[in-house]
Amino acid sequence: MVLAASSLGPAAQVALLLKEYGTLRAAADRVHTLVTAPANVPAPREVLEVADRPEVVFEDVRFRYTPDGPEVLRGVSFRVPYGKTVALVGASGAGKSTCVSLLLRYWDPDGGRILVGGVPLPRIADLHRHVTVVPQDVHLFAGTIEQNVRLGAPGADVASALRVAQLAIDPELVVGERGVTLSGGQRARVAVARALATGAPVLVLDEAVANLDTDNEARLVEALQEAAAGRATLVIAHRLSTIRRADHIVLLEEGRVAAEGSYAELSERLSHLFVGQP
Numbered sequence: 001m002v003l004a005a006s007s008l009g010p011a012a013q014v015a016l017l018l019k020e021y022g023t024l025r026a027a028a029d030r031v032h033t034l035v036t037a038p039a040n041v042p043a044p045r046e047v048l049e050v051a052d053r054p055e056v057v058f059e060d061v062r063f064r065y066t067p068d069g070p071e072v073l074r075g076v077s078f079r080v081p082y083g084k085t086v087a088l089v090g091a092s093g094a095g096k097s098t099c100v101s102l103l104l105r106y107w108d109p110d111g112g113r114i115l116v117g118g119v120p121l122p123r124i125a126d127l128h129r130h131v132t133v134v135p136q137d138v139h140l141f142a143g144t145i146e147q148n149v150r151l152g153a154p155g156a157d158v159a160s161a162l163r164v165a166q167l168a169i170d171p172e173l174v175v176g177e178r179g180v181t182l183s184g185g186q187r188a189r190v191a192v193a194r195a196l197a198t199g200a201p202v203l204v205l206d207e208a209v210a211n212l213d214t215d216n217e218a219r220l221v222e223a224l225q226e227a228a229a230g231r232a233t234l235v236i237a238h239r240l241s242t243i244r245r246a247d248h249i250v251l252l253e254e255g256r257v258a259a260e261g262s263y264a265e266l267s268e269r270l271s272h273l274f275v276g277q278p
């Protein structure tokens, strides 16, 4: 009787598992859909070598998200020279993030082209070795700081990336999922370190609008200044302080470049975008 009773145990467990079958099946379907989804952009063919010290060039770029949707970029042209920081500014919906998505080749433009180091994006073999992004809100995984920084670059020099990112923190420190144990400023600087560790010469920053305290903001600014030397940097600027430091400013309005120049040249046109900022 004991044997009979205990042999029923596993059978009961199978019955419980069967109850989960529907959920498991649905989850597996979703993973399968994601893994087999067709890419938005075709893989590079006839690849070309990207020049050292590359600059970024947008040439008359046109783009719409859906075939019958509105044209979001309507002939955008600008340059980000090597060693310089270019700030992309404009009202909400002007197309700033779209420019960044196209530079990272999440989509291909419908017209015009984007070049890095003289090579059009579709002909660059390993684009993310050349272009890296510090996103507006960074995702940290549960694990050590070092693992989080190494994410995109397994052989990276973590210590020096942390130093340039102004992050005096133990690389062995374990952070929780989403980096909950760090401050906003520290998380932002881990993101900078992660981007620097890849060694990519083109750096794209979607500036966090989240209010950092002045100490954290000052450190982040210092970190980015050191990082920008020896790179081509494109920053989507939300803070007036960033725009003042940029070498060149590109003002987008409704998918077009409405004006570009230095801060002194554009300050009047920019004033309405940054009302209330010191």
Ligand SMILES: Nc1ncnc2c1ncn2[C@@H]1O[C@H](COP(=O)(O)OP(=O)(O)OP(=O)(O)O)[C@@H](O)[C@H]1O
Binding pocket: 065, 066, 072, 090, 091, 092, 093, 094, 095, 096, 097, 098, 099
């Ligand atoms: N995935 C998408 N699908 C369809 N339309 C989109 C998509 N992303 C953005 N758009 C549209 O494209 C236009 C430009 O959006 P974009 O995100 O580039 O603006 P932005 O300048 O970055 O604005 P913000 O300052 O608010 O971030 C907007 O009208 C937006 O509604």
Ligand SMILES: [Mg+2]
Binding pocket: 096, 097, 098
């Ligand atoms: Mg945006």
